[in-house]
Amino acid sequence: MRVVVNQDLCATTGQCVLTLPGAFRQREADGVAEVCVATVPQALHPAVRLAASQCPVAAIRVIDSNAGDDERAGADHAPFSAKAKRHAAKEQRNPGGHNGTV
Ligand code: SF4
Secondary structure, three states: OEEEEOOOOOOOOOHHHHHOOOOEEEOOOOOOEEEOOOOOOHHHHHHHHHHHHHOOOOOEEEEOOOHHHHHHHHHHOOOOOHHHHHHHHHHHHOHHHOOOOO
16 A cells, blocks of 8 residues: 655645654645655554545545556456457357257
8 A cells, every 4th residue: 555645735734644643744844744654554554544534635645556456357357358259259159158968
């Protein structure tokens, strides 16, 4: 999991820092929040989701690291994938799936 703060939206309330100081901090100059971890450790996932849900301006975005896995899985279900073409060809040869044995 990764987390990002849209610093253009951040209203500098500090709520995320109060919720999870291990993942967020505020810039001294202007109070805008920033993320201080490259990747969120598994143990902090619930707290990061809580911080994101509590941000009053929805400036915190959680990015689940398994998004790439979803894309690969989606490709397998894409119309006219190789798998779908093989299935369609099999159906044309043997409609209904009956294999001809009695
Ligand atoms: S909770 Fe939202 S608005 Fe407040 S400091 Fe964090 S990112 Fe900024």
